[in-house]
Amino acid sequence: MDMKETYITKEEAERITESYPTPFYLYDEEGIRENARRLKQAFSWNPGFREYFAVKATPNPEILRILREEGCGTDCSSLAELEMSEACGFRGQEIMFSSNDTPLSEYRFAEKLGAIINLDDFSNIEELRETLGGFPETLCLRYNPGGYFKIANTIMDNPQDAKFGMTEEQILEGFRILKAGGVKHFGIHAFLASNTVSNEYYPTLARQLFTLAVRVKEDCGIRLSFINLSGGVGIAYRPEEKPNDILAIGEGVHRVYDEILGKNGLSDVRIFTELGRFMLAPYGALITRVIHFKETYKHYAGVDACAANLMRPAVYGAYHHITVLGKEKEEGTESYDVVGSLCENNDKFAVDRRLPRLEKGDLLFIHDAGAHGFAMGYNYNGKLWCAELLKKRDGSVKLIRRAETPRDYFATLDIDPDMKRYMDSHSL
Template structure:
């Protein structure tokens, strides 16, 4: 699969003339098409809803685009709940999936009517003690333990994960919820991360559908929804084949008809929370080459760093890089592409074959639309970049301004040092 940037060098330079590099840029056309595709893939299920994982890309401008296509949000913190409420999502359009949850976050989720997704059986008592009576609708998170393996050899290790309840715990949790007169039930599980296969959701669906049938029969309760969570991934590397969301939706439909329909459960809604799949390929980090260093290796230094995109430093994750304007140039050089942090893992690429790069060239780092900007941090007092929306008509809009030194120092307002700060330094 060719990795083709969704903007040209000319467009990137036009943006950079107004909003200096580095910046994250998002493709409105691609985001809208993805939302339409997901909606179509699950149109067979009348209650379907995609709950976009806010942690992937917590920008209200982008989430409001998804909202136009019926998407809700999946939140894991107080601030994410506040953001969802502020942009007009209401009640059960918001799912609260958290762990080690502070009482104030449960309280706020209850206040705005979000669906509560309990991560642990002990949270039921905690909620009642700290918040009050349980809501009418409650979801529980399942963890089957062990190794979760797909037929094509992809596997993950839920047994080593801090999330969710065991089989025995989740049955007991629903028993308790029923006794406490909860009326509506959901179930949720996240068992594999970033899978590039059309088999994951159908396999997970069979696991959850079978469990729901078991619990319903044993406890006499009716489930309203089953949340397949995230895990549907994207092809970060050009040699990977993208997931086919239509095939995925059809696969889940087959399992639904095989397991739930014969059990008289054809009213159950299917939910998803595909942050990475929804937004990942539709964002990129644009950065400018500012130094070339030749020692034991050849280095290209850029004006972005791991504070702008943590995944390569944190996970060793691959992100494809295109030198804008040199898309068809031969890959004659081998570079480490680095940032300015005082950490040797601050590298976007290691031993990467690229065209010859000159200072001033713009590099497009692909697939940063999810878990890109959102994982930013301020180590070395590096500042967060701006976020730009490239609109369908070719215009662009600033949807988050770059952080300034004044922003960074604002939380030190109890110190007199701020009064003597030179805010024009370096300009």
Template structure:
């Protein structure tokens, strides 16, 4: 099984005439089809909404596509709130160790504040006053480890996010006293799960908890937010999640728990970043050097500053040598960038077709947590972002960073005239 790129060698050769590599390119058609599928999977829930995780792909052109389907935005910083507001659509603000000005901004924008810790309630009193917005949410951390039938998925007990059950009950009681009329419950217990069990299992636990708290505190739940965690298979042989099966699994838990509890009007929210965008973005780079020492190396014009996941996590990203999709993968390479770090490798001991200088490499599944995690080490510059539109045309949705951009924060120093050109 092979991952098929959504662009061809001839398309990239044409694009590269005006947009030099490296660059990110996103597939509008794929994004839209996936949005429709997510909407269909949860259509059984009248209040369903996807709050796309802005941190995954913080580009207003991408957010605008997602907003076309009525979806909102999960934000966790001031910059993300400003981006979401520029596009429009509902906002969920799930942050931690949050500065006061960011809470104030979210409240001013009409976003839903999702409280990460019980100590944030008195902190919010200083910002919002004694009367809080009518709808607020709290984040839950059950502790321990989170298990599914296929084993341990993650370790919430070692996570900095969320509150204990006892703290939740106290938090909802305090929120009620502050004038909050309806509340939400939020939890994120595992990342990049590739199993249709994750959301339904999480949903069952949160539904039971919400029903118990609703009765105990006497407060109405407006929504339950399953957050993110629905992942993708990065390797060609990986099984992919079936969002229709996931939605059906959540529905069964909803009817098992919430409907009998008289909570059948509770909305289901999700905050998927990776599932929504990762397969629909690629980093395109060009082979510019080859090295033959103890191993075979191909040096490309992108580096870990453009896509840090392989260097940071040892994450696998599939690579296609464009134009050589049908050639045998009979050469073993390390694919490297130019940073002065030995972990600056997109692939280690990867079997690929013979690569020649000037070949274009497509690095798959970089549409989420790819460009967004870029940085400037060694003075390497951020690349452009391009959108492959449904009609086949290409639009630049973020220009490449320039040296003037990089040096711009020296503009009031004695070095400005030497570093920043007119």
């Protein structure tokens, strides 16, 4: 029996496929909005709180506009993400630019937008000053404490092997340079673990950053304006996992805030987050249809999606729960490898997964694909990008990105006359 709920029925999905053939992504507007409001409630104790949604997770303008209406900003890592944010109505410090190995032209564009620039490396400080002819009034530095990041003696990640951020001494020297260069508003940022399913991650990270903020005040004479806890709050991909409680997480950060910042005269520091997976993953699904079966040494169920649509299982061995629409109450009596059609053996959405007996035509709802799903797609084997749809609050479905066509696939080529005639004659 299925243990994760869907936000669409088999009958609704079949109606959608009459207009939009599988595979496609389907996002749930109601779920997105409710989750954004829970996050805001969790940090309502901090008057300056803002969520900067990680655009890289789900770069679709319709999604960004929904989040903007819910009071979110955007976290961008490239020129295209900055441009998308501007086009969606985000302005000035509603945009955070956190990149690494950054082309100088992107710094110029971020400054033009008035975005908050978050510098990844100590050498970026002088690089930015030379590029812009001085520093913006607001700047942020990214921190990497090195070592291992632990929660209750459990290693969560290994920051010292990450390419991101500066050492503590680099951070302190960097702030001194920024202060001498006329910067008026300072921030600090860190991302130390990915997809944590623990209510202790943010409070533990906050303790490190708040302690550093006190040292910045004492050693540099600088009062930080904001502290960005970044992302890393994950989701329960497996149905047996206990999900994060964002209200408990927010209260945990609040206690550490009062304990460290409040007692050191820093009770006006704003708290920022830049969540992607937590904000969108549970509210996006890949809908695909069973089209083929193969019996050799294993039982294979072939679907019309592939790793080019959702690469996480193929690349990371990531688990995504699968619901067979219309068979939610049936037991998983059969074991399948659920596969796509790429010429790669890792093109599998599930391996030895117990599911109800499948039939050709069954629609599968692949859960928790709303972040780092469509965004990480590609065209290997000439596979075309699928459509993205939004289930609106009134139950209607809106196309928010059409499926790619062969003409799109060929559009960036320097096409010779014979190829152009072929495309025109075949309506590609």
